Amino acid sequence: MLSQSRMAAGGGGGRPPGPDPALEPYVQTRIFKIIVIGDSNVGKTCLTFRFCGGTFPGKTEATIGVDFREKTVEIEGERIKVQVWDTAGQERFRKSMVEHYYRNVHAVVFVYDVTKMSSFTNLKTWIEECNGHAVPPLVPRVLVGNKCDLKDLIQVPSSLALKFADAHNMLLFETSAKDPQESQNVDAIFMCLVCRLKAQRSLPCRDTEGWPAQPQSQPRRLDEASGKGSCPC
Ligand SMILES: Nc1nc2c(ncn2[C@@H]2O[C@H](COP(=O)(O)OP(=O)(O)OP(=O)(O)O)[C@@H](O)[C@H]2O)c(=O)[nH]1
């Protein structure tokens, strides 16, 4: 299921209608809010498009404010709605939105471009911003190096990225939103987070407001040898 909407500065979407209890037994669907953060042009929009829509968009423009994409996944018989917040990387398009990004977030995806060293070195600024918005330390975070299809242009060695990920207690995924053969790896980024969040039994159903209980488990590296994460499911 793919849906998309945009919130510009200050706005919010209406609540979607719930199921009609007269027609079917009410089954609550948990919603996990996952934000995607990083420099402009690293491929956040393309990655979220790949996960939610299964394709690589032919043409993208700089994200303004935030674009929402959703995908409903089923894990161990439970339907879970993954609400992906594709944030703007350009300061001028994000400054009035930053509070909204971090409010009640369940998981954070930090993205850099493997062909652009500055997008990697800027990660520390993004992490500082995240920490500065009172995101609980146990909210899972992952690191994503995108554009791995551009093999001849790689500037950020995997070993460096892995060291950084380790230092910040994050899993590292190196992938490409563009290469269809990498699509499973893109899915793995989000599914890994969903699996981890699902394991938080105390995480109740919620809408996009009201932050519930904190995740209880520490992030852990799933695949030390390759440096690439994989879904534990
Ligand atoms: N080769 C290659 N190009 C990519 C990949 N992902 C994204 N791009 C290209 O990188 C450019 C920027 O992609 P976006 O997804 O719009 O970047 P963004 O991070 O959302 O940028 P902002 O919205 O400004 O923050 C576009 O020209 C994409 O086609 C990838 O995996 N490989």
Ligand SMILES: [Mg+2]
């Ligand atoms: Mg974008």
